[in-house]
Amino acid sequence: MHPVTAIPASPWLARCDTVLGYLTEIPAALLVLAEICVLFAGVASRYVFHTPIIWADELASLLFLWLAMFGAAVAFRRGSHMRMTAFVDKARPDTRSFLDLLAIVAALTYLVLIVHPAYDFAVEEMMVTLPAMDISNVWRASAIPVGVGLILAMALVRLASFANRKLAVMVVVAAALLVGALVALQPVLAGLGNLNLLIFFVGVVGLLVFSGVPIAFAFGLATLGYIGLTTSTPVGVVIGRMDEGMSHLILLAVPMFVFLGLLIEMTAMAKAMVDFLASLLGHVKGGLSYVLIAAMYLVSGISGSKAADMAAVAPVLFPEMKRRGFKDGEMVALLSASGAQTETIPPSLVLITIGSVTGISIADLFTGGLLPGVVLAVMLGIVVWWRCRRNTQAVDRKATWRVIGKTLVIAVPALALPFVIRAAVIEGVATATEVSTIGIVYSVFVGFFIYRKFDWRRVWPALVETAALSGAILLIIGAATGMAWALTQSGFSRQLAEVMTHLPGGAMGFLAVSIVAFIVLGSVLEGIPAIVLFGPLLFPIAKQLGIHDVQYAMVVVLAMGIGLFAPPFGVGYYAACAISRISPSEGLKPIAGYMLALTVGTVLIALIPWLSIGFLR
Template identity: 65%
Template sequence: MRTHIVEDFSQPPDDGGALRLPSMPDWLARVDRVLGLIVAVPAALLVLAEIVLLFSGVCARYVLHRPLVWGDELASILFLWLAMTGAATALHRGAHMRMTAIVNRAGREWGAIWDTVALVASLLFLGLIAAPAYSYIQQQWMIVTPALEFNDGLRVAAIVYGVGCMLLMCVVKLLATGWKPALIGVVVSAAVVAGLDTAGPLLQSLGNLNLLIFFVGVVGFTVLSGMPIAFSFGLAVFSYLSLSTSMPLEIVVSRMDEGMSQLLLLAVPMFIFLGLLIEMTGMARAMIGFLASLLGHVRGGLSYVLVGAMYLISGISGSKAADMAAVAPILFPEMKKRGERPGELVALLSATGAQTETVPPSIVLITIGSVTGVSISALFTGGLLPGFVLALALCALVWWRSRRAQPVSSMRAPLSQVGKALLVAVPALALPVVIRFAVVEGIATATEVSTVGIVYALLAGLLIYRQFDWKRIGPMLVETAALSGAILIIIGTATAMAWALTQSGFSHSLAAFMEHLPGGAAAFMAVSVVMFVLLGSVLEGIPAIVLFGPLLFPIAREVGIHEVQYAMVVILSMGLGLFSPPFGVGYYGACAVSKIHPDEGIRPIVGYMIALFIGIVVIAAVPWISIGFLKTP
């Protein structure tokens, strides 16, 4: 019988740390291929449909002056299907993020056992979510969308479809592991489940101590033992609700739906596809050629370009994941050619994601203004300089780390060569200008603007650079869906975890503690920095702002801290937590976008996080950085 080698179910395909599975029988391989097709083909078509729909909305509103009133509604319906089929495609292709630092040190035999335990735990999460997902469809069945009069149950059926496909994929991979590892994995998982179930009555009496048990203990253990990050978050939420509360589990599915269905996040797949298109059309090569001629003689030159590019492009999409997806595919290939280590690249990309959280027009700034009453225009004015201060801190560290590195070119390029490279690169360099112009002039929304860039890149590739491979479009659409699904399902399960923290009463207890701190403004600011770094690692910026902003901003005003300065410190502290491993969701988003394994960035990122923390302390200590350019009343 012919056999096929099975690819890792939870690591990038080019990772090299594949799941330790034996050969897969031919009949099982055929089943696996069919499962891959029934999610990859719809996912690719959905990406294409969203691109066409969003760009049609731009044309209808700006050119024909007849907006598609149903456009956002249809885009939202398709988006959840894109997120779930993309997540299933990511599972099949091995694109889900997981930490394997401990597993890789366990040896081949024990590593295979840990891999199987992680696989069974993933099966457990998917099995737990299946029934509540079906019940959630029934709850939504009576809801009809206002413009299209579309049954909302058909929209949320995407969750059941995606979960069902992922369940079958995990079963196929479990069948391929062999009886011994599979038996050990099932026995270990069953023992843990039985132990927790037996301890249920005790857990219910522990109150908020369960938050520490499940959201620190369970999440920390499962993440570090190699379970996919999204499934780890989801399993912790399910365990917490089912064992320590009496809340219905359908709530977890509804919170995941809320997290994955934010229309703003549609910018993530659009910018991922734009990044792939820029590379395919030769625009990336033109831009890198110019930047290399300009900074090739400088040690760490392209690292400075990465910091500056993230600062300039930040806020265009409203999503850090989308910002990173727009920059990383352009710069990383050339930076790798120039000897940069992959771990260093993803560490710096994560750091720039945290650095640019206050650069307007940021959706986090808009959110904090809307829930706290702080002037959004003042936040926009105050957000530029703090981001620049952190950029200087990162550049200082880049200089220190690269001071002994040998530049690729030891001589400065002649002006004629720089001018020629600039002439070739002008159409490509104009892309960020076109994107920002489209947003500022109201031509496209933050969600739609990526499609303007896609059409521009398409025309530039066909008419200017004459480099366009139609055969690559299909694989690019599938890759876009897989990367997007891997990111979106993490956001969905993280949103469910944020909701569980809110319902526990933890937020009000924390606010009461902060209000009675001794030491005045300095102590309040110091505790706020530490607290929001920790919160940022488990909550995304928007949920954390909605939870704690209305509670803490009045306290900040009472102790004499300017609300704009406090907003900057809060946002940057949350950004630091969001992009800090092992819990920070943003870090895994950076790894997914750059297709670099999380393990590689753990050591290099420590220095960047320290640099950012020092910068935040300076911003907290010097109010002028945040409020110096505000108009005084």
């Protein structure tokens, strides 16, 4: 989300903006630092001293929601919330200015509508006690109304800073009248049944997203409209679902890996790794694209979050890729596609969820997930080769073995990082959430004592940047979780299962429709909610049709991954853009070829069962 103006117009507004900056950036940075300390202390106490801190996870969860909301506020002030600007960028200056204003008013409308329900939610949580810490849950839940209030204040400052005050007032009045008209039409909308799903989750979301409204606020407005205008469910329930979506402790890996990525670059570890990889593939056209695909395959599943995986890889490779002439859109498109490619790589949370809700052996799912990831990596590699065969991107002369050996020796401490992280998970030293802190401590040690490069002046900006980037991602996830819950309550899931039971074409027809259906579902529900919702309904149908459980799981997971990382609705795509600091509009054209390749690969896995079950005992 681009700021309307870089600096508020009047001195008074400038002071307000500065104060809001201090009120959000300082706590956000300190919260990132506190989370690192709490998580690492939990690992050390449990593994080294054999005296687990029983309240560590509760404290981490409490601090995490505050980090998410303060980070979202920092991102709003910086104008870094993700928005689709494909049409905004091509518009005339006056139209672009109007769309920027519309984005602010839409965000303001959403914030005004949820500020009171957010306060009520926090008050209700006052009666809940956190068992390990023995304090009221209001200490955690208050983060939502406080964060909403801060972003609301920032939106008002941003609105007051708009140059054309008359137009600003007109758009605000128009938004208020539109909300009033929709409330007046509530009886009509309530009688439309599931047609409202198309109206709100396709029509409204599509209109807002392509108008340049930040993704999180577009999702949130559509969900509020559907719940408030077409059902009898209290709007406050949306806040609970938002809290649920943003509070999964596994998502704490996102800010940790974002900071780890910044730390790797800060300590010269990234340069050492890139120098070695460049010595191997620098003479190959598109060589670092292949490195990106392979790197995502290797780190996938370490954190349990695709956003965290991307945050660990992108900061290492993107600066060198830019130096070699790669375009921003091509890089973010490949990063997003490689996120979808690695959805089946163990240990995958989606595969674990499938096993838990369907009874399929998780060991079989892990075994079956390795080869499909390779198949999709090959498909992406083919697209990279095709696009790079005539490119004039900078390539180096083929390095000698002596140069390769020298760069390898220098890079060994840096290259050891993913192995240290993976060993910590496999050996049970740390959970998927905690393991990033081991990487952070390792990186600090290597930076200080081996590479001797650690700039203290860059630590604070890195903490603030981590909070802002994480907040932007987590707010999208929270809004998407609310939307997923609304779809669940509509009965849409059971209706879909009923239709798919009676499809023509037998097993192949069922697989074909499953691919299409889960691409769509993945774009709005993400992996775990979609599996919990549809897994128990559809897996028995697949088994009746003679489709192996593991094969069907691979097809479903990969299809959902394509939906999750495909624009314009895929949350994963916007996470990739946020991590890369690249506008979503840049990647729209190049990502199409990669998504086609992933779809072809998924079809191959559907047609050839051996690719999924060939290594099962």
